[in-house]
Amino acid sequence: MRGYSPSVHETGTIRKKWTGRLPVALLFPNVYRLGMSNLGMQLVYRLVNEHPAIVCERIFLPEGAAAPRSIESSRPVSDFPVILCALSFEQDYVNLIRLLVKGGIAPLAAARDSAGGIEPGNPLVIAGGVATFINPEPLAPFIDMFVLGEAEPVLGAVLERLLVARDKGFAGREELLVDMAKNVGNCYVPRFYEMISGNDGRLASISVRHNVPFPVRKATLSDCGTAGHSQLLTPDTEFSDLFLIELGRGCSRGCRFCAAGFVYRPPRLWDVEAITAALAEKGDEVQRVGLLGMEMARPHELARLAETLIGSSCSLSFSSLRADALGPELVSLLRASGLKTAAIAPDGGSERLRRVINKGLAEEDVLRAAELLVGAGVTNLKLYFMVGLPTETDEDLEELVDFTFRIRERIGGVGRARGLLAALTVSLNCFVPKAWTPFQYAQFAGVPALKKKIQYLRGRFSGQSNLHLNVDKPDNAFFQAVLARGDRRVGGLLLHLAASEKNWRQLFRLHGVDAEEYTRSRQRDEVFPWDVVDHGVRRDYLWAEYQRALVAKKTAACDTVKCRRCGVCHGK
Structure with a gap:
């Protein structure tokens, strides 16, 4: 039986017979179109299916009232004894609960435990993905085990232990989880960790059962023979048949707002051979290749890679370009590739704010990059800025506007010379403090303040020719800010939210939970819910970076050869 209709248009689908194999469902808690754009999900899909004794099938959030079924064989969620959940965004937490409920699965881990052993209909639920190893605690009530960190070094050991447990009849959920937590490493089992509150209601300490590790170290891939790349291609996705290749992981820049820049330390750039090996996996019919991780790329190696791609008649796409890394060689290759849309992320609208966030971009870097890109044929230039950053003032917002106008003027001259003006799109995103960054100590700006800032910017940009404005919703950012630094109490409310039509803020008030408790500023020595995770980054380093940001x-x-600042590369 065929799965959902999107699979008809896929290439790279893996279909395996179930007989004698352990069925594993890979859940992505959003619709197919978005899930298939996620390279991490595709990587796990390929890794699990490489095991000959396992069959892994994908399940996405269905659109409308349909029951969730697997893409590969149209089986329901309740047919799988093991579920892997791929989570990249906090906003998908409620979707995960709804997906489990729609699939006939008890969403709470405690309910599945009391229902008996691991079996179809009462599965073992395992979660991974970057959102979970930044702060897993809001999902702790629902997940039997988190696999923290990058999949390649640890997933094989997890699968082997699942097979051993299956061969024993999945006799004991607790026994299996203790074994995983103590002997596999990188496995966080929430039931073995008790969050203890003080008299003020805030987290005071964390106690551990079964002598499991605390904190739990995340898994890190040290090297690879083949860079991460797309397994599946389909036109029914955000990137539409774009073959994605990962140039590396992490980033050496140290932007203080960016969780990925800290939780993926140390920064690693894959060698040209690994990237070329990934390219060899694409089919001859592939016409478009997207390169992820441009922030890390060395210009001369990128130029070599781009030449190879253009020689094989492939066009290039990039998530964003580092403005100070654009050289004439790369620009000429972009021109030959026919790139029409490009993005630059100054993030801070003023020179001062870019120092606050440690962006390391001067205004002239951005102006020069914009000019080079439009001169190379880009007709749609996107600029990404954040509002609500720590220490932001009205003067910073005024400078953001003036800076944007200077960019428009610079590219306008190039466009007029070419006879085609490039469109300028400005995206304003509300800053959300994230765990494991220097800004984990910062206060969220708040909805009223953000609305005021955005209203001012709308007014300044209103009626401007050749300039389009995209604006983040402060209410959505508020919810994300609560989840980003949330705890298990937030998780309990997610269950109510998944079953309710009420606004999330109404539900918080109804249950007596102060949402602003999660968006407040934090003290240096507070106990954090995410202290259960160990990324190797020293707490005092993050605090010191926050203090540097304030001034x-x-x-x-990062210099991974000799740097000892954060503790990742050369111990604590």
Whole structure:
């Protein structure tokens, strides 16, 4: 039986017979179109299916009232004894609960435990993905086990233990989870960790059962023979048949707002051979290749890679380009590739704010990059800025507007010379403090303040020719801010939210939970819910970086050979 209709248009689908194999469902808690754009999900799909004794099938959030079924064989969620959940965004937490409920699965881990052993209909639920190893705690009530960190070093050991447990009849859920937590490593089992509150209601300490590790170290891939790349291609996705290749992981720049820049330390750039090996996996019919991780790429190696792609008649796409890394060689290759849309992320609208966030971009870097890109044939230039950053003032917002106008003027001259003006799109995103960054200590700006800032910017940009404005919703950012630094109490409310039509803020008030408790500023020595995770980054380093941000001091980029600042590369 065929799965959902999107699979008809896929290439790279893996279909395996179930007989004698352990069925594993890979759940992505959003619709197919978005899930298939996620390279991490595709990587796990391929890795699990490489095991000959396992069959892994994908399940996405169905659109409308349909029951969730697997893409590969149209089986329901309740047919799978093991579920892997891929989570990249906090906003998908409620979707995960709804997906489990729609699939006939008890969403709470405690309910599945009391219902008996691991079996179809009462599965073992395992979660991974970057959102979970930044802060797993809001999902702790629902997940039997989190696999923290990157999949390649740890997933094989997890699968082997699942097979051993299956061969024993999945006799004991607790026994299996203790074994995983103590002997596999990188496995966080929430039931073995008790969050203890003080008299003020805030987290005071964390106690551990079964002598499991605390904190739990995340898994990190040290090297690879083949860079991460797309397994499946389909036109029914955000990127429409775009073959994605990962140039590396992490980033050496140290932007203080960016969780990925800290939880993926140390920064790693795959060698040209690994990237070329990934390219060899694409089919001859592939016409478009997207490169992820441009922030890390060395210009001369990128130029070599781009030449190879253009030689095989492939066009290039990039998530964003580092403005100070654009050289004439790369620009000429972009021109030959026919790139029409490009994005630059100054993030901070003023020079001062870019020092606060440690962006390391001067205004002239951005102006020069914009000019080069439009000169190379880009007709749609996107700029990404954040509002609500720590220490932001009205003067910073005024500078954001003036800076944007200077960019428009610079590219306008190039466009007029070419006879085609490039469109300028400005995206304003509300800053959300994230765990495991220096800004984990910062206060969220708040909805009223963000609305006021956005209203001012709308007014300044209103009626401007050749300029389009995209604006984040402050209410959505508020909810994300609560989840990003939330705890298990937030998780309990997610269950009510998944079953309710009420606004999330109404539900919080109804249950007596102060949402602003999760968006407040934090003290240096507070106990955090995400202290259960160990990324190797020293707590005192993050605090020191926060203090440097408050006085707009820059910090040099990572040097993994000799740098000892954060503790990741050369111990604590």
